[in-house]
Amino acid sequence: MFIDEMVNQGATPVIEQTLKFTSARQRLLEEDVANISTPGYVQKDLSVSKFQSVLRQRVAAADEGPRGQDLGDLGVDVENPRSGIMFHDGNNRSIEELMSAGMKNALTHNLMIELLKKQFATMELALQQK
Amino acid sequence: MFDSLDISASALVAQRTRMDTIAGNVANMNTTHNEKNEPVPYRRRFVLFAAGRAGEDGGTAAGVHVEKVESDPSPFRIVHDPGNADADKDGNVSYPNVDLAIEQVNMMEASRAYDANVTMMDTTKAMIASALRLLA
Numbered sequence: 001m002f003i004d005e006m007v008n009q010g011a012t013p014v015i016e017q018t019l020k021f022t023s024a025r026q027r028l029l030e031e032d033v034a035n036i037s038t039p040g041y042v043q044k045d046l047s048v049s050k051f052q053s054v055l056r057q058r059v060a061a062a063d064e065g066p067r068g069q070d071l072g073d074l075g076v077d078v079e080n081p082r083s084g085i086m087f088h089d090g091n092n093r094s095i096e097e098l099m100s101a102g103m104k105n106a107l108t109h110n111l112m113i114e115l116l117k118k119q120f121a122t123m124e125l126a127l128q129q130k
Numbered sequence: 131m132f133d134s135l136d137i138s139a140s141a142l143v144a145q146r147t148r149m150d151t152i153a154g155n156v157a158n159m160n161t162t163h164n165e166k167n168e169p170v171p172y173r174r175r176f177v178l179f180a181a182g183r184a185g186e187d188g189g190t191a192a193g194v195h196v197e198k199v200e201s202d203p204s205p206f207r208i209v210h211d212p213g214n215a216d217a218d219k220d221g222n223v224s225y226p227n228v229d230l231a232i233e234q235v236n237m238m239e240a241s242r243a244y245d246a247n248v249t250m251m252d253t254t255k256a257m258i259a260s261a262l263r264l265l266a
Contacts, residue, residue, distance in 0.1 A: 034194045036246065041181045
């Protein structure tokens with residue numbers, strides 16, 4: 001389809017996947033911060049490096065395949081980070097790490113939105129034949 | 131993404147309940163009578179948090195809630211004051227088992243946790259706002 005090919009060209013599918021990832025991760029980070037005082041709560045997170053490596057593979061595969069394909073579901077699973085836990089109940093109450101992860105995640109999200117806006121603006125320009 | 135704001139909101143409610151409990155403890159730190167005017171000192175209370183939002187999806191929705199408010203079983207503070215009307219036969223008066231230092235530390239923790247959740251909400255709100263700007 002023409003529209004699919006137009007929307008899925010260039011960096012747009014990558015931006016779309018990153019936005020999906022940052023939204024899902026923000027939800028988990030919020031849950032972790034909300035449960036900072038809950039005994040026995042085990043933190044949840046999505047691995048940025050795993051997401052990036054799966055994305056890299058998909059982008060490489062998409063470059064080989066037909067044009068205008070979206071990248072599909074990346075399937076990055078929720079993890080329970082266990083490093084540096086100092087509490088016996090397994091709840092890692094590291095508020096600094098959580099807040100900085102939240103901030104980085106939000107910045108990535110906003111950057112991706114700006115890039116997507118630029119992509120759409122370019123597309124609009126092309127459609128208007130200017 | 132809108133519902134992720136509910137996660138932080140549930141934490142704000144839980145931390146406020148915790149703060150209310152602490153305020154009750156500090157207010158009653160010298161109360162030697164119960165509500166029926168019997169000479170039973172006030173017993174310190176504390177909240178127990180549990181993961182999941184109460185009442186939504188059978189408590190499985192992401193978030194946190196106050197599962198119960200417990201009474202601290204630790205012994206009362208005994209003060210020798212024979213002139214007091216509540217003194218026992220040895221002249222001792224039982225005061226509530228509230229330690230101001232512990233309450234202060236708990237209050238700071240609750241307040242910081244509240245702040246952290248407000249910041250998290252702010253960040254998520256900024257993310258939603260920037261996504262909505264795509265439409266304009």
